[in-house]
Each structure stands twice: as C-alpha cells, then as structure tokens.
Amino acid sequence: MDAPTGTPDGDADFDIVPPSAIRTGRATDAYFERTETTLDHAGVNPRVVAEVTRQQFPTGDFDVFAGVKDAAHLLAGLPIDVDALPEGQLFDGGPVLRIEGNYRDFAKYETSLLGFLSHASGCATRALEVRRAAPDDQVLSFGARHVHPSIAAMVERSALLAGLDGISHVAAGDVLDYPASGTMPHALMICFGNGHQEDAWRAFDDAVPADVPRVALCDTYSDEKDEVLRAVDALGENLDSVRLDTTSSRRGNFEHIVREVRWELDARGREDVGVFVSGGLGPDDLRALSPSVEGFGVGGYVSNADPLDFALDIVERDGEPCAKRGKLSGKKSVYRTPDGGHHVGLAGRQGPANGESLLRPLIRDGELVREFDLEEAAATVAEDAARVGFAE
Structure with a gap:
C-alpha cells in the first residue's frame, strides 16, 4: 500500500506528523x-x-x-x-x-x-506541583505510557525541567541523553505465577546489572505487608526498596498501609529498605505519604496535563x-x-x-x-x- 501524499515511506504506519512537515x-x-x-x-x-x-x-x-x-x-x-x-x-x-x-x-x-x-x-507546571509537594523525596516520571509515543520525550523533558529526579521512557532517554529508570512491572511477577513471588524477585536480582537498584514490587497477589516481608527474606541485604503500586479499588486506607509497611520493616531492623509508591498519585497524595516513603512514581498527573x-x-x-x-x-x-x-x-x-x-x-x-x-x-x-x- 502506498504511503499517503506528503508523508515519507513508512511514516504512514503510524498517525504521526513527521518532523519534515513541522520544519x-x-x-x-x-x-x-x-x-x-x-x-x-x-x-x-x-x-x-x-x-x-x-x-x-x-x-x-x-x-x-x-x-x-x-x-x-x-x-x-x-x-x-x-x-x-x-x-x-x-x-x-x-x-x-x-x-x-x-x-x-x-x-x-x-x-x-x-x-x-x-x-x-x-x-512542566504539573511536574512542579508534585516536586514542591515532596521536596525531599525522590520523584520519578512514570507517565509516558499515558500519551502518544511521539511526544514521550516532551513529557519526560518537561518533568526533568521541573526538577523531577528521573524518567521511565527508554527512547525519550535516548533523545534527552538521560538514562531511564525502572525495575519490575506486575507482568514480571505474574509470569512466575501466584505463590512464586520469591522466584521472580530472585531472578531479577540474578539477571539485571549490579547498578540497577533492587526494588521489589510487593502487591501482586497478596497483602502488601506479607509480600514485603517475603521480599526481605528472599533478597536479604541485596534489597534496596520495595514498591507498592496497589490498584485503587484494593487500596482502602493507602496511607495506613504504607505506614504499616514502614513499621514492619523498621521492627525487623531494615530501616535501610526504602518504601517507594506509585499509581495514580497527585500532589495531595505525595504530601500525605511523604513521611513514610523515600520515593514516588508519578504518572498521569504530569503526562495528562x-x-x-x-x-x-x-x-x-x-x-x-x-x-x-x-x-x-x-x-x-x-x-x-x-x-x-x-x-x-x-x-x-x-x-x-x-x-x-x-x-x-x-x-x-x-x-x-x-x-x-x-x-x-x-x-x-x-x-x-x-x-x-x-x-x-
């Protein structure tokens, strides 16, 4: 099939205005x-x-x-x-x-x-709102998945401009000469199956480069506290942080859940393990959760501005x-x-x-x-x- 008039060969595969048309x-x-x-x-x-x-x-x-x-x-x-x-x-x-x-x-x-x-x-204005809501915490931009991929670099650059600490999109990172961040999605956990969360965490620890933080996702199949403590046992001193990305329909009092996880880690002498949270967060959430966490992943609030x-x-x-x-x-x-x-x-x-x-x-x-x-x-x-x- 021929490309429509005015678009280079191959550009017709996607509904994207090519840079040549902009120039x-x-x-x-x-x-x-x-x-x-x-x-x-x-x-x-x-x-x-x-x-x-x-x-x-x-x-x-x-x-x-x-x-x-x-x-x-x-x-x-x-x-x-x-x-x-x-x-x-x-x-x-x-x-x-x-x-x-x-x-x-x-x-x-x-x-x-x-x-x-x-x-x-x-x-950038939305990103500054979340930056100012949690000035002492790590805040990463996780929202590229919510927008057309042709503008992902714009979203990520705007987030960095406003002072966010990192981005998730690999190709945008290539454009910006800035490394993308991220560890594991729920899909990885599910590929190993219910009851085998430890296998997923250990496989990740064995596979990825040493400079990638060991951040275990801990809310896939069971209670957040349960999975966090299992991750602690599975990875021991290798564990850097745990991430809670609990679906909103299952969150209940999310602030209480986060504080409980922090309490249980501290009670076991694992103050060194950080708590990272993500999933539909905005400035009010960051302000409420900040005392109990070390970092946030913020998505749609920035990218959907x-x-x-x-x-x-x-x-x-x-x-x-x-x-x-x-x-x-x-x-x-x-x-x-x-x-x-x-x-x-x-x-x-x-x-x-x-x-x-x-x-x-x-x-x-x-x-x-x-x-x-x-x-x-x-x-x-x-x-x-x-x-x-x-x-x-």
Whole structure:
C-alpha cells in the first residue's frame, strides 16, 4: 500500500506528523495557508510585532514556561527576531515570547509554535506541583505510557525541567541523553505465577546489572505487608526498596498501609529498605505519604496535563500599536521584582524599580543566539518557584 501524499515511506504506519512537515510549515492550520495565499495575491506583508500570551495581565497564578528549545529550532532560519522568557521561568501573565518580522515570513508556523509551548508548559507546571509537594523525596516520571509515543520525550523533558529526579521512557532517554529508570512491572511477577513471588524477585536480582537498584514490587497477589516481608527474606541485604503500586479499588486506607509497611520493616531492623509508591498519585497524595516513603512514581498527573491556552496576537503593525478586541496593543516588556512580582508594561517605558527584564534574545535575523541546558533550566525553575511562592 502506498504511503499517503506528503508523508515519507513508512511514516504512514503510524498517525504521526513527521518532523519534515513541522520544519517546512506544513504542520499548520489550513487558514494560515489561505492567509498566505491572500496576502501574496494582494501584495501585503506588513512588518509586525506578535506576542504569545496566556493572560494579558498578571493573575498571581503561576505556570512554568517550557517548550522553548523546540520553539527556537522551529523558528531558527527565518528572517525574524525573537525574544522569549528563559526556559523554566515562571509567569502569570503578559507575553512569554515575542516575534518581530514580516508577517508572511512566520505566519504558517503559529500552529506548531503554540503546540510546542502549550503542551510542554502544561506538563512542566504539573511536574512542579508534585516536586514542591515532596521536596525531599525522590520523584520519578512514570507517565509516558499515558500519551502518544511521539511526544514521550516532551513529557519526560518537561518533568526533568521541573526538577523531577528521573524518567521511565527508554527512547525519550535516548533523545534527552538521560538514562531511564525502572525495575519490575506486575507482568514480571505474574509470569512466575501466584505463590512464586520469591522466584521472580530472585531472578531479577540474578539477571539485571549490579547498578540497577533492587526494588521489589510487593502487591501482586497478596497483602502488601506479607509480600514485603517475603521480599526481605528472599533478597536479604541485596534489597534496596520495595514498591507498592496497589490498584485503587484494593487500596482502602493507602496511607495506613504504607505506614504499616514502614513499621514492619523498621521492627525487623531494615530501616535501610526504602518504601517507594506509585499509581495514580497527585500532589495531595505525595504530601500525605511523604513521611513514610523515600520515593514516588508519578504518572498521569504530569503526562495528562492540559496544555496551557497560549495565543499568538499581532500587537504592532508597521510601527503602530494595534490589537484585536480583548488583547493589549503595543510591544511589551515583562519584569520580575525581588519580591517575586511579575509585571507587564509597554516596551520603552520605565519598568518597576529593581525589576529584572525577562524577555531575552532567542533569535536574531534567523540565527539562534541562545543555548539550552536542561540542568540550568531546572535551576531556574527551582529558584523562581521559591521566589514567587509556587504551590505554597
């Protein structure tokens, strides 16, 4: 069967828009193509300033700005100038990215640009919520299975950007040059059969490399406490942690179960064995369980985050302020003040006292002028979250 028109051979096997379509601007809404056709026919191509915003005025409800790396590579090479907030900056209103250039030079890229920013920022904001809920515990991203595999690397990068300690998706790890984490699923336990949990734990211990933590899954067939104590006996000093991933319909009082497991481990002198929990967890769960555990696997709460509702609007045309109804005309600047305030004002006007200007060069005449370091961006998130009191 021939591949559909416009897709490389083999890409038709999956419903995935190929990178080539994104780079050429084919990954757009149809009305942008018709806009280009109309403007070209009329000989109209104004010099504009366009801004990406979520809220016009600061609201006090902060989100994490993410997806900047992909957005930058999308726009690089176009004859435009772009300024943007630093990757990982928190914001609660005003522009996060600004484009200056002739409109037809970037019009068809709006759809992909907003998609890159909106989805990653939503995931990063959710990831920061869980990070702040358990600041002293290990928190891993386990949610790639809940999303289309073509965006797994975006989910995992957003999680790391927000300060999570690890990811689970192997191919995403290849893209990000970051090792994937994980030990055993229930499927492994079931392959050995009910009553043979010890065989599964020992086989894992014998098979996997020494640098992989020995984390025994302990809720497959019987009571969590029972399986935990059996894992302790089976693996002895090799056991690093136990993981509870109890199905929600069987949890009862999950906090009590976790505390009971911790108690029984301590009573047997196994304070060295950590308790790791996963399965449908959100910030409230992390706060409640944190005193009894050493780590969490968080899935859908991060990966299933709603994309932020960004929009791109022209705010200046041929040097004159302009905007559609409900949007603020004129080129703008945004600032962070030492007290954590986020301020929006017209560019070229005096900003707030001691305010730090946040919109910084990203692209100049098509050339990418910023580098992207994930650790540096994660540090930006942590610092700014503390400054604005995120999720306190």
